[in-house]
Amino acid sequence: MARREANVRLRALAQEAGWTGAELARAVNRAGAESGVELRYDRTSVAHWMAGTRPPTVVAALVAEALARGLGRRVTLADTGFAPPDSPAAGAPGATGALGVPGTPGAPGTTPDHARAPADTFSQAATLTALDRSRALPYQREFEADPVHTRPYNPADAPPARRVEAAHVRSAQAMLRSFAAVDTSFGGGHSRSALTGYLRCSVAEWLESPAAPKVRRDLLVVASQLASLAGFMCYDVEHQGTAQAYYRTAARLAAEADDACGQAAALRALSMQAHHLGHRPQALELAEAAAVHAPRLPPARAAAVMGQLAVAAAGRGDQRRALDSLARSSDLLSQAESAEDADGSGYHEAAHESHQAHVFAALGDVRAAIGALRRSLQQRPPGERRTRAVTTDRLGTLLLEAGNLEQACASWHDFLDDYPLLHSGRVDRALRSLRGRLRPFRTSVAGRTVLARSEPLMSRSSRAALAY
Template sequence: MAKRDPNGRLRTLLAEARWSGQDFARAVNGVAAEAGLTLSYDRTSVSHWLAGTKPPAHVVALAAEALSLRTRRRIAAADTGLARPSAAARTEGGQADAGPDFGVGALGEIPVYSSAWRPPQEPPQDPERAGVRTGRRGGARIGLDHVRAAEAVLPVFRNSDMMFGSGLARPALTAYLATTVAPWLRADAPPSVRHRLLGATSRLAYTAAFLCFDGNQHGVAQAYYRAALRLGREAGDPQCHAPVLRAMSVQAHHLGHRTQALELAQAAAREAGRLPTLQAAFVTGQLAVAEAACGDRRAAIAHLAGAQKLLERSEGQSAPIGDYHQAALCHQEAEALAALGDGPGAIAALGASLRHRPPAERRARAVTAARLAELHLGQGHLERACAAWHEVLDAVPQLESARVTDALRRMRGRLRAVRASGVVRPLLERVAAGT
């Protein structure tokens, strides 16, 4: 058996991160969970790595990402001392960042919101390298009827998601993209038809990504977002790719990647001047949330005010993706204020969001009510928190949403210590009864 050399580079990085072996293992497992992987490394595993054992290539990328997030600087796979030479060269060469062709499953070796990935500044020059194969390869010719069909199904999937959550619509949409739309992208078509098809497919991929996000399939969601971004850029349509960047910022913020969320929001906001007023408000509001999460109070408040002004000027506008209204702006305001430590302000904003939220947007109402309950509990308002959670339970029988399920799981954990309370007991009984 060949003698292994101790991994001094990894030991130095762990010292910089102020991590024990168990801390590092837990962080690697956490990054893996974001990408939809279940790992169970522990301090013994890290001891083996320090002694010279090389884990699989995808674990090396996860380890590098965990260290990057901890140290707040870019740490490549090769820097960890864990990568085999051939795997390190392949990852650093960028091939792992290739996107899906709508058979989304294998996501390469770059973890979700990796510090190795940044939003592109220019449209890709080569469609084959854009991650979604769109080259003309002969066979059937695509016409406007195909594009109209793709455009017609988009509101069906969006409305289903808003009313019933992602669980019912997601399998149908991803199958439609993989079996129907992907072959159209490979077929021959006149330039005007291809341009419109790229835009329609970008919007469908954006919607599929959001459905995966709502289902806690974060690695797959990011793959669809990247596909949507590349298609939108290939089409040269900022109304496609700017909302995608904003949505990626929302996901990164949700997962706790504050720096990446801000960079993505800034990239979306750079397109604001090329967007309809409604979409400009949409991306500006998310920029405020990302700035607040990074502690920039002045910029966040200014951009919230800017989003409000843009929204007021957008009366009568709508958008196939990136739609926006007062309820959405109030929700962004609440997230920004919560990040800035203004609990009462965030509660008031969420209350306004619920008042403005259309009844048909049931999943959004449930998510908003759950967040309101958590903020009330944080302020010591137990009775108000329970009232908000009852509103979540009112929507649950009609919804299939992992985010809502997660909110109920958090609720049970947070109320465990006060489960004997007169206002808590009926709520927990209702949860247990599934009503």
């Protein structure tokens, strides 16, 4: 029997990330949970990998994903030592397609934009039909901007179906407003299945049906907005691969409609997600791709794009660009007549202050970040319960880092006020995290009070995670 060679590449990456074997195993388990894959690896498993044992291909891709998040850069299967350097897998984290769904064609890789196969509405309709029935795995290269080249719509290509009229579009717009309002107030877990079912059963059929040119464009625009909202709901419940796929579908539908707002919104959302997952180079690339559309956007939309560009630049340590982008975002927002958009993604002062907080925190100015979060909460519309909860948790975390235990606990009490009405994986994770942060302070009155109040909510958090 041939002797296994130690995986020195994997060991080096773990050391670079500052992770023990147990920490790497937990990161892999978390990445798997996002895709509905229950993994129970531990430090012993990692020790076997480092000794030369190769895990299944799907797990190897999750190892690369986890390390990429921890290191803030791309990590391929070859980098981890799980694929020979000259194999097809060497240049890509996993065997997925352009939408992050195993088996779909057109992975970005290194193929030049002009050589990629054209996308069309029918393939996007098929994607909407297939998505969310099983969770897709997120892979690093899928966070690259993907310019879309579509062929002109030809009604003769459509399968026999009833004609789509303006009334269908109006009904979709009404559904968009309703789903957006529910998501904002109660979290993505509350109506995600309803929205994805609506996309699968109604919108996908309409996209494959004949329609007048104006009706068709309006349908593409609202379908893009619905897909983007579905992506955000999946992101909120931490189904990251599926969220990514919906965002990319949204971008392609918007591209076919020549809808700059839709393309920018989807790219901005992908940038936000990549930043959240630790893929900082890709987050900046996607924010830059979104900013290309800024000259065609209304001021509030352009302000949102520049705000995310500031966050992404700060994540890469580019202080000057981050602050310049923040200033540009503020100027654009001051020109906006209204921050409200039909899809509920309005950008307002509270959202801008939240972007400022991200930038200041990334640049090391915790005091300024705390001030921005407090201003954001003061200006946050009452109906934005989920975002308010996320913000109060962030504020509590920064206050504790600054040594203000009692103020941090006061912020977390505000978080606990909102928590019972929310169905959100991000908020559930925040609950578990705040309890971990407060355990060293459980002997203090402030810390003990928050821990006692949060204890009964933990069982609901666990049940909700299974339901998502």
